[in-house]
Amino acid sequence: MIQRPRGTRDFPPEEAHRRRAVREKMIDVMERWGYREVVTPTFEHLELFTLKSGEGVIEEIYSFKDKGGRDIALRPELTAPVMRMYVGELHSAPKPLRLYYFANCFRYERPQKGRFREFWQLGCELIGGRRSDSEAEVIAMADEVLRAVGIRGDIHIGYLGLIRSMLKKVPEAHRQSIMRLIDKKERDALRELLQSIGAEDLGIMELISLKGKGALDRAEELSAALSSVEISTEGAGSAHSSLEAACGESRREGARASARSGRSPESEMKLSDFREMLELLDAYGVDATVDFEIVRGLEYYTGTVFEIYASGLGAQNQICGGGSYELASLFGGSETFSTGFGLGFDRIMEVVGEVDPPIPPVVLAFTPDVKVDAIRIAKRLRNVSPVIIDVMGRSLSAQLKSASSINAEHVIIVGRRELDSGKLVLRNMTSGSQEELSIEAIEERLRSAFARTTK
RNA sequence: GCCGGGAUAGGGUAGUGGUCAUCCUGCGGGACUGUGGAUCCCUCGAGCCGGGUUCGAAUCCCGGUCCCGGCCCCA
The missing domain is CATH 3.40.50.800 (Anticodon-binding domain)
Incomplete structure (x- = not known):
């Protein structure tokens, strides 16, 4: 008797039918918003994913050498493949591009509730649009996709522009750890770190505790006050370029770093963009909570980030995550503004109710x-x-x-x-x-x- | 990778260091070669894997595999 590999599942007829019914409802919504399906290979060069997410992800990637000695990876996600496709064959298509996907992905992780080694993701990428409009559209669509299957998710929206401006005043070496601590909601450790580097006056602690109505107004005050705050550590502002040069990073790492630092500070500063986006979202009739604690811990996000939660999933209650990012230049294309989201289909299946029964024969x-x-x-x-x-x-x-x-x-x-x-x-x-x-x-x-x- | 709980026919279960194991359900067949669901009968079908202790292990011990909950992580 041969068992299934760990973290994989079989779907008997009834379950397969449920999954298809739910998938079709969600895809139908995206089609009605003018998104078109794309399909990418099940496996890619390992490099595609390390380029996007760093070498650290290798631990959790199913990778192997093929018979030609190439490093191959089963896709752990679809944003990188879609952007690879965009840069390689769609970069001169009329903008914006509205793309969606539904496909299985693979990660070598400890399986638990709502988490498997083979799992399905549904998502979209809106490539080449204007910031506020794109973000509002994508979030509104995510909301509608979930509603189409009877899920009213709890939407939390954050904005990285301001926090990134604050971090500009902090030594490069600490920025990533600060973002991580925020993402993990470890307030005490964060406060300690900020104090230890003399950065407690930047307003970071207050910013991330801002939630809901009024959060934006207060954030604007913090933003205005920021220019007068200086921290007295060793030349924080100029440190990063020399640090970067001195680190002897690989060519790839260097490319990643420059793709990020290439963004103009002004584009990250504009809280007015965020305000506009929220107004548009309101016009879409979407109810969301402003939450500056949402930072998604990832370096390539550039502006608005959001997460959607559902109840009934235990420790794994996030069913959707997304935001704006800049990845095209990382994959060799010209800088292109993009926004997208990814939905955990398996977690959605855990919380959807009854679906249409199959047609009796x-x-x-x-x-x-x-x-x-x-x-x-x-x-x-x-x-x-x-x-x-x-x-x-x-x-x-x-x-x-x-x-x-x-x-x-x-x-x-x-x-x-x-x-x-x-x-x-x-x-x-x-x-x-x-x-x-x-x-x-x-x-x-x-x-x-x-x-x-x-x- | 870590902590805890599990694993007995397809599904659900009982039980004991001592004859290759209980019951329900299910599948297949029959009573019923032109009319189903009921009933009755028959058949099929199981102790996760490997090692150890023992005269004897499904039962006790160790390791592994897989499942469940949590941690780490979550692109």
């Missing part, structure tokens, strides 16, 4: 002497309904018993008598009533029954 029962006629009839009826015929050589009564056990709604009985008279028996398994009809009439009946169940 029609069973065509026959007597052995007319099997070939039954097959011809079944072939014809499959144009209007799922049709099953016996392949076990069962007696008529056993065929009916079997039809009953699979909850078939109708059974059509074909025998010598029916063929001679040209009228087949259509039996309703629920009521037990049956009538004799021509095959054309049966087609009509099934057509309308089918239309009802799929409506």
Whole structure:
């Protein structure tokens, strides 16, 4: 007996049907927003992902050498592949590009509730748009995608512009740790670190505690006050360029760093962009909480970041994350503003309720002497309904018993008598009533029954 | 990678260091070679893997695998 590999799952017919029904509802929303599906390879060069997320991710990537000695990785996510595709073959397509994907991804992690080694992500990337408009659209669409399957997520939106400005006044070496501590909500450790480097007056602690209404106004005050705050450590502002040069980073690391530092400070400073985005979001009718504690811990995010939570998932309650980022230049393209989100499909499946039941099949029962006629009839009826015929050589009564056990709604009985008279028996398994009809009439009946169940 | 709880027919379970193991359900067949669901009967089907202790292990011990909850992490 061979078991499944750890962290993988089988989906029996019922579950596979549920997943497809939910997936189609969500995809339908994105199509209606004008997004088009893209499909990328299941495996990529390992480098694609280390370039985006750093060498640290190798630990959690399924990677291997192929027979040609190449370092290959099963995709752990889809933003990098999609941006790779954009840079490689779509960079001169009319902007903006609205792309979505739904695909399985792989990560070598400890499985737990809502987390598997093979999992499915659904997401979008809006490439080449204007900041506020793009961000508002993507967040509003994420909300609608979730609502389409009956989930009202708790949306938290943060903005990295201001925190990045604050961090400009802090030595380069500490910036990443500060972001990490914020992301992990470790307030005490954060406060300690800020004090130890003399950065407690920058307003970081207050900023990240700002939530909901009024948060933005206060953030603007903090922003205005920032220019007058200086911290007295060793030339923080100029430290990073020399540090970068001195570090002897690899070519790739250097490319990553310059892609980030290449952004103009002004573009990160503008809280007015964020305010505008929130106004647009309001116009979309989306209810979200401003929360400057959302920083997503990732270096390539450039502006608005957001996370959506759902209840009922234990420790893994985040079902969606996204924001604006700059990755095109990292992959060799020109700098392009992009916004996207990724949705954890498996976690969504944990919290969605009932979905449409599958269409019940029609069973065509026959007597052995007319099997070939039954097959011809079944072939014809499959144009209007799922049709099953016996392949076990069962007696008529056993065929009916079997039809009953699979909850078939109708059974059509074909025998010598029916063929001679040209009228087949259509039996309703629920009521037990049956009538004799021509095959054309049966087609009509099934057509309308089918239309009802799929409506 | 860490902590804790688990693993007995397809699903759900019982039990004991001593005859290759309980019951329910399920699958297949039959009673029923042209009308299902009920009932009855028959068949099929199991102690995660490897080692150890023992006269004897599914039971006790160790290691592994997988599952569940949590930690770390979460692009």
